Amino acid sequence: MPLVAALAASHAPNILLEPGAEWEDFMNLHHSMAPRGSGNRPTLNQQKKLRADAEAALGVLRADLDQAKPDVLIVVANDQFVNFFWNNIPTFFVTIADEVNGQFTRHKFRYRNHKELGKTIVRAGMHKGIDFSYGEHIELQHTQTVPLYFLLPEPKIPILPIYVNTWVDPSPSPRRCYQVGELVREVADNSSERIAILATGGLSHFPGSPRIGEIDEAFDHELLAVMRDGKGKSFVDYSGDDLLQAGDTEFLNWMVVIGAVGDAKATYTAYMPDFVATGWGFVSWRF
Amino acid sequence: MSCYHLSRLLFNLKMDEACFEKSLQDFEAVMNEYDLTTEERDALKSGDPRKLRQLGVHGMLCLYIKRLQPEFRDNIYWKQK
Numbered sequence: 001m002p003l004v005a006a007l008a009a010s011h012a013p014n015i016l017l018e019p020g021a022e023w024e025d026f027m028n029l030h031h032s033m034a035p036r037g038s039g040n041r042p043t044l045n046q047q048k049k050l051r052a053d054a055e056a057a058l059g060v061l062r063a064d065l066d067q068a069k070p071d072v073l074i075v076v077a078n079d080q081f082v083n084f085f086w087n088n089i090p091t092f093f094v095t096i097a098d099e100v101n102g103q104f105t106r107h108k109f110r111y112r113n114h115k116e117l118g119k120t121i122v123r124a125g126m127h128k129g130i131d132f133s134y135g136e137h138i139e140l141q142h143t144q145t146v147p148l149y150f151l152l153p154e155p156k157i158p159i160l161p162i163y164v165n166t167w168v169d170p171s172p173s174p175r176r177c178y179q180v181g182e183l184v185r186e187v188a189d190n191s192s193e194r195i196a197i198l199a200t201g202g203l204s205h206f207p208g209s210p211r212i213g214e215i216d217e218a219f220d221h222e223l224l225a226v227m228r229d230g231k232g233k234s235f236v237d238y239s240g241d242d243l244l245q246a247g248d249t250e251f252l253n254w255m256v257v258i259g260a261v262g263d264a265k266a267t268y269t270a271y272m273p274d275f276v277a278t279g280w281g282f283v284s285w286r287f
Numbered sequence: 288m289s290c291y292h293l294s295r296l297l298f299n300l301k302m303d304e305a306c307f308e309k310s311l312q313d314f315e316a317v318m319n320e321y322d323l324t325t326e327e328r329d330a331l332k333s334g335d336p337r338k339l340r341q342l343g344v345h346g347m348l349c350l351y352i353k354r355l356q357p358e359f360r361d362n363i364y365w366k367q368k
Contacts, residue, residue, distance in 0.1 A: 208346025
């Protein structure tokens with residue numbers, strides 16, 4: 001059956017941190033890394049408004065997800081040196097575990113993992129010439145838990161984490177990520193289950209870079225406009241460097257979902273730069 | 288030149304509580320457990336992420352040296368992954 005829902009959402013930690021002391025703490029560490037220091041520090045009221053706006057946007061995505069009544073949610077995200085280190089960096093990794101756990105500050109997460117769907121995707125990939133890495137254990141991190149806190153607060157359905165290497169060079173091309181998404185769509189089409197997919201990350205930000213604090217809002221707005229037009233396939237012509245220079249390397253996660261939705265138009269987009277580091281973006285494709 | 292061992296120590300400062308605790312007590316002893324050059328040891332002791340970056344460490348791992356600094360030791364950043 002065709003995919004029943006497709007979503008994309010930023011996973012910036014400060015979406016889930018509490019406005020006030022937790023935000024200040026987070027900003028202090030980040031700004032200590034930025035050579036130009038803290039340019040724009042959002043006031044407490046601005047922090048609260050950002051949280052409220054993000055919750056409203058994620059509320060739309062959650063309503064779309066609930067309405068689609070999915071049997072499983074595929075979560076396409078990147079690691080950031082939690083599960084993978086320089087001894088082995090998988091370009092694409094599928095989780096073949098029974099369950100997956102993680103913690104974000106005081107919030108604990110535990111989901112069943114759809115192992116069989118994971119194996120089906122790995123096998124389909126090998127048939128098509130996309131050779132995924134896979135493994136039986138991962139620890140969930142903010143790249144999954146921040147959006148899941150809002151989108152799937154009760155673990156009523158299993159998830160399936162798929163990792164894309166967006167965080168160390170060399171990383172896959174946008175075109176290759178799109179092809180992975182096409183493969184997921186084919187698997188969904190041939191499945192009797194109701195499959196939903198979520199990409200996380202982005203939009204513009206420079207984690208671990210001296211450019212942290214810069215947000216390329218113009219580039220982000222262009223991405224969202226193209227998705228609303230259903231022309232996301234055109235992003236396959238971007239180079240990795242195009243995304244890197246705009247701080248949008250995590251858009252590679254989104255490229256998988258864009259490959260999965262094909263020419264479908266995004267039905268909802270929201271965007272809010274957080275002043276600290278990241279242009280928060282939220283998208284839903286309602287089918 | 289690879290900076291694998293330097294990166295590994297920084298990774299462990301965030302991911303391995305035993306390594307972090309031991310580093311607070313005796314960072315020299317921890318550094319001795321890794322195959323580090325003199326330059327790498329000096330960069331670690333300086334506590335300056337920029338010096339670590341110049342040696343080829345990924346920017347995200349450079350940040351982890353801040354966990355040893357009193358100002359950032361209890362930062363919320365270390366309570367999430």
